[in-house]
Amino acid sequence: MTLDATRSTLSNAQTVLRNETVKGGKNEGKMGKDEFMNLFLTQMSNQDPTSPMDSAGMTAQLAQLGSMEQLEKLNKGMETLNKTQTTVASYQALNFMGKDVLLEANELVLNQGSGQPVYYDLDSDAKDLKVSIEAKDGSPVLTESLGLTPAGKHRYSWDGLNDRGTVMGDGLYKIRLTATKADGTSQELTAFNSGRVGQVEFKNGEAYVTAQGRKLPLSQIRQVDNISQRVFGNARPLPLQKELKPMGPLQNTKE
Known part of the structure; x- marks a missing residue:
């Protein structure tokens, strides 16, 4: 595999991974961090010895891998949050009963x-x-x-x-x-x-x-x-009774 072909393949794979990660899609049939690392190692092992990848380019690609891992974690967190909000909203709907x-x-x-x-x-x-x-x-x-x-x-x-x-x-x-x-x-x-x-x-x-x-x-x-x-x-309160008879004195029941 030539260096140009490897770089082209890696670049396309990175684009696909970045787009799918942002969309928050499922992992089925899509590239993850393991595939990314395999492609990165393939690129390193097939690079042109007379023109190796510079340290800046290597650092940039590794940083991109870290960013994608963070995006994956963020997407999973957002999915969990959305499910929680949906559940809360559903139970709040029960308050409409009888209204x-x-x-x-x-x-x-x-x-x-x-x-x-x-x-x-x-x-x-x-x-x-x-x-x-x-x-x-x-x-x-x-x-x-x-x-x-x-x-x-x-x-x-x-x-x-x-x-x-x-x-x-x-x-x-x-x-x-x-x-x-x-x-x-x-x-x-x-x-x-x-x-x-x-x-x-x-x-x-x-x-x-x-x-x-x-x-x-x-x-x-x-x-x-x-x-x-x-x-x-x-509602209005009931009218007060005006013809109330006074209660007699209490009797002492002590013997």
């Missing part, structure tokens, strides 16, 4: 002819707000114009009727909100709806909550509330 949450979901549930309220937020006034409701298969159900809508948080409730005034069947429907601004530009709004979390499930390292019969990732929760705590906090 009322606001979910990011462009859907609504129709139950007994009454549509689940949908919430949306406008960052500026809209000269018109268009509501489009579709069935699960994408077929149109209702198109409604709400007209001028000021900036702020709003709530929309569907009466369960389609464009022809026919009562639709219960189930899950898609909803799309489009705001037309004063300058004529259109903006698709995100619809939110509320529900109480009845179940928490963990799958592929991610937590999912079940609310209103739908399973959604934890990342789609935008607000957490607790109705029972609100009711308790707003």
